[in-house]
Amino acid sequence: MENKKELRNWLDDLNLGHPLVIAGPCSAETEEQVLKIAHELKDTDVNYYRAGIWKPRTRPGNFEGVGALGLKWLQKVKEETGMKTATEVANAAHVKLALEHDIDLLWIGARSTVSPFIVQEIADALEGTDKIVLVKNPVNPDLSLWLGAIERLHTANIKKLGVIHRGFSTYEKTKFRNNPNWQLAIELQTKFPDLPIINDPSHITGKRDMVFDISQIALDLNFDGLMIETHHDPDKAWSDAAQQVTPNTLVQMMRDLKVKKEADAEAEYNKKLNNLRAKIDVVDHEIIELLGKRMLVSDGIGKLKKEKNVAVLQSKRWNEILGRMVLEGQDHGLSEEFVLKMFKAIHQESINHQEKIING
Ligand code: PEP
Ligand code: MN
Numbered sequence: 001m002e003n004k005k006e007l008r009n010w011l012d013d014l015n016l017g018h019p020l021v022i023a024g025p026c027s028a029e030t031e032e033q034v035l036k037i038a039h040e041l042k043d044t045d046v047n048y049y050r051a052g053i054w055k056p057r058t059r060p061g062n063f064e065g066v067g068a069l070g071l072k073w074l075q076k077v078k079e080e081t082g083m084k085t086a087t088e089v090a091n092a093a094h095v096k097l098a099l100e101h102d103i104d105l106l107w108i109g110a111r112s113t114v115s116p117f118i119v120q121e122i123a124d125a126l127e128g129t130d131k132i133v134l135v136k137n138p139v140n141p142d143l144s145l146w147l148g149a150i151e152r153l154h155t156a157n158i159k160k161l162g163v164i165h166r167g168f169s170t171y172e173k174t175k176f177r178n179n180p181n182w183q184l185a186i187e188l189q190t191k192f193p194d195l196p197i198i199n200d201p202s203h204i205t206g207k208r209d210m211v212f213d214i215s216q217i218a219l220d221l222n223f224d225g226l227m228i229e230t231h232h233d234p235d236k237a238w239s240d241a242a243q244q245v246t247p248n249t250l251v252q253m254m255r256d257l258k259v260k261k262e263a264d265a266e267a268e269y270n271k272k273l274n275n276l277r278a279k280i281d282v283v284d285h286e287i288i289e290l291l292g293k294r295m296l297v298s299d300g301i302g303k304l305k306k307e308k309n310v311a312v313l314q315s316k317r318w319n320e321i322l323g324r325m326v327l328e329g330q331d332h333g334l335s336e337e338f339v340l341k342m343f344k345a346i347h348q349e350s351i352n353h354q355e356k357i358i359n360g
């Protein structure tokens with residue numbers, strides 16, 4: 001799929017003047033709940049009202065959604081509030097029902113994007129639709145699966161496309177429910193700068209008190225919008241209770257988030273600068289995380305050396321590492337002087353760690 005300006009026509013045509021906002025509960029629970037939240041979100045910046053009707057739960061036995069019945073409630077939302085509606089579809093039957101109920105925006109969930117079979121089935125069912133279709137990133141950090149899904153939809157002649165970045169699962173425990181791996185989203189933005197990209201801070205964080213900060217990072221990285229799970233009584237939500245915010249909190253967040261407008265040359269300059277700085281922040285964060293991981297490995301070596309009663313410093317191996325890193329550094333435009341200085345510092349920190357282990 002080549003990059004095309006047309007990819008963002010649907011978003012530009014909305015003429016919002018602010019980032020696109022998709023909000024509403026994780027799941028439609030009852031008709032009253034769906035309508036209550038919708039009325040609280042009416043007359044706010046919310047553009048699309050979301051509610052999950054079919055809920056893909058990782059383990060069976062949890063609430064799996066109210067099913068097609070909920071689509072009628074979403075139709076009522078549109079009649080009563082004028083808000084457009086959005087829901088997740090995960091197979092051809094869902095697509096058929098959602099289109100019959102005039103859902104305006106459909107998204108493919110993270111557990112579906114991993115399966116080209118499912119994505120193709122959905123693309124075939126949606127062929128030629130003029131509804132907006134957004135693809136969440138796959139649960140695993142694989143850019144080509146994500147792109148593959150977009151390509152399948154594009155080939156099915158679906159014009160109003162976009163992606164949702166909702167973070168990735170990791171084997172290691174992190175403070176996030178789904179690790180943002182911003183680098184991957186940035187790579188996608190670089191490849192397809194005109195493909196609208198929405199951030200889903202709710203599923204990234206899993207915790208409502210982290211939603212604001214992630215939203216701000218996303219806006220600094222030039223994301224086009226946010227999808228935020230919103231519930232009138234979050235703690236009592238039937239799914240994803242810990243990450244949902246109240247409509248009031250959402251409104252306050254929309255006021256507090258800094259959005260850079262491209263008003264004049266100075267603002268344009270600031271916006272670009274801010275965007276580049278946000279990218280640097282992402283990389284710096286990864287550098288620190290990687291260094292921390294390196295020290296953990298080094299600690300393991302320290303423990304082994306202690307058991308075997310071996311000296312901490314092993315110069316021969318260290319010189320080999322340095323030689324290799326200087327060469328690799330050259331491939332990445334890094335000077336020998338810099339690589340040597342940096343690795344000396346890293347080496348010293350490793351030695352300090354190991355000495356602590358050996359000497360107690
Ligand atoms: C959701 O949006 O409620 C959802 C299930 O999301 P994801 O596919 O990102 O897990
Ligand atoms: Mn959810």
